[in-house]
Amino acid sequence: MTALLEVKNLTVNFRIGSAIAARLRGQPPPDLKAVDNVSFEVERSESVGIVGESGCGKSTIAKAIVGLVPITAGSVELDGQPLTEKRDKATTRRIQMVFQDPGSSLNPSLTVERTLAELLTVHKIVPKKEVPERCGELMDLVELPRSLLPAYPKRMSGGQRQRVGIARALALDPEILIADESVAALDVSVQAPILNLFNSLRRELGLTLLFISHDLAVVRHVSDRVVVVYLGTVMEDGPTEQVFNDPRHPYTRALMAAAPKFGVKKEPGKSALTGEPPSALDLPSGCRFRTRCPLAQDICAASEPELVESPTDAEHLVACHFGWTDPRT
Numbered sequence: 001m002t003a004l005l006e007v008k009n010l011t012v013n014f015r016i017g018s019a020i021a022a023r024l025r026g027q028p029p030p031d032l033k034a035v036d037n038v039s040f041e042v043e044r045s046e047s048v049g050i051v052g053e054s055g056c057g058k059s060t061i062a063k064a065i066v067g068l069v070p071i072t073a074g075s076v077e078l079d080g081q082p083l084t085e086k087r088d089k090a091t092t093r094r095i096q097m098v099f100q101d102p103g104s105s106l107n108p109s110l111t112v113e114r115t116l117a118e119l120l121t122v123h124k125i126v127p128k129k130e131v132p133e134r135c136g137e138l139m140d141l142v143e144l145p146r147s148l149l150p151a152y153p154k155r156m157s158g159g160q161r162q163r164v165g166i167a168r169a170l171a172l173d174p175e176i177l178i179a180d181e182s183v184a185a186l187d188v189s190v191q192a193p194i195l196n197l198f199n200s201l202r203r204e205l206g207l208t209l210l211f212i213s214h215d216l217a218v219v220r221h222v223s224d225r226v227v228v229v230y231l232g233t234v235m236e237d238g239p240t241e242q243v244f245n246d247p248r249h250p251y252t253r254a255l256m257a258a259a260p261k262f263g264v265k266k267e268p269g270k271s272a273l274t275g276e277p278p279s280a281l282d283l284p285s286g287c288r289f290r291t292r293c294p295l296a297q298d299i300c301a302a303s304e305p306e307l308v309e310s311p312t313d314a315e316h317l318v319a320c321h322f323g324w325t326d327p328r329t
């Protein structure tokens with residue numbers, strides 16, 4: 001059966017610096033490989049988490065899916081149909097995004113009701129006379145009191161603003177919701193109720209969720225499957241509990257060692273990952289994680305590992321030469 005969303009060998013390059021300066025230097029302008037040959041599938045009503053350090057390409061994957069950045073190679077398919085950057089309104093409605101910063105993503109001069117009503121009207125989601133009632137229903141869905149409809153964003157808390165951000169995405173009745181670092185800007189105490197809201201929306205509306213975070217503990221709370229990304233490439237992909245119980249990639253293990261339990265503040269400086277990731281403009285040969293990997297061997301510099309299925313479970317994939325064997329054997 002075709003997955004609802006399929007990301008196939010997705011590559012997104014950004015051209016860095018000016019073409020004129022590069023020509024004067026006699027070299028082509030460099031390309032930054034923000035996303036490099038990424039593939040994964042999302043089934044209908046599934047929740048998939050994308051996790052990795054800052055700058056690994058998570059947001060670029062999301063933007064390519066919603067058509068906000070051009071795709072260099074590969075494709076994004078919805079119900080088996082490749083999506084182009086230019087999309088009609090009906091296709092745009094099917095995938096909506098909730099952004100990180102609820103403060104700056106809402107228009108400060110519009111009340112909550114105006115924000116929601118404008119979307120409902122422009123996209124003709126319901127007849128005009130039903131718009132006020134639909135605004136109220138959206139507030140119910142995100143568990144905000146309807147009495148906040150006349151409020152402006154600046155009068156609301158961070159958690160309330162993020163709920164309005166979610167209501168705004170839901171206004172278009174999407175099938176897929178992409179949440180990009182949607183709790184990162186919130187206090188730890190406010191994160192859990194918002195994550196629980198994502199879970200209940202999935203259950204009630206049958207929503208498909210792509211949940212992006214740098215925080216493995218947060219991703220675990222809302223995802224059926226986890227895709228671990230390092231420097232633009234997938235390192236591990238598998239059912240959430242399996243990846244957490246038996247992480248096979250050294251990078252996943254390092255992220256797990258660095259992540260405290262959900263709801264516990266991270267101790268400053270506590271990280272099992274040493275050093276900075278290399279520049280995406282100058283990737284190491286072979287395995288791109290080798291410069292930070294405690295298990296690296298000669299073969300790791302010579303050849304890039306492919307994503308390989310577990311011998312016992314086709315759902316669990318790892319891109320490491322020793323993902324399913326011990327490097328010392």
Ligand SMILES: Nc1ncnc2c1ncn2[C@@H]1O[C@H](COP(=O)(O)OP(=O)(O)OP(=O)(O)O)[C@@H](O)[C@H]1O
Pocket residue numbers: 014015032033034052053054055056057058059060061214280
């Ligand atoms: N418009 C752009 N032009 C040039 N480079 C970009 C652009 N957008 C992103 N990049 C680069 O692409 C890489 C991936 O960035 P991206 O924002 O997707 O990472 P991320 O995983 O979402 O990071 P974060 O966790 O900090 O949000 C980074 O090296 C970033 O600097």
Ligand code: SF4
Pocket residue numbers: 249250251287288289290291293294295296297300305319320321322323327
């Ligand atoms: S392929 Fe080698 S360098 Fe890369 S993660 Fe595996 S052991 Fe480490």
Ligand SMILES: [Mg+2]
Pocket residue numbers: 058059060180181
């Ligand atoms: Mg990002």
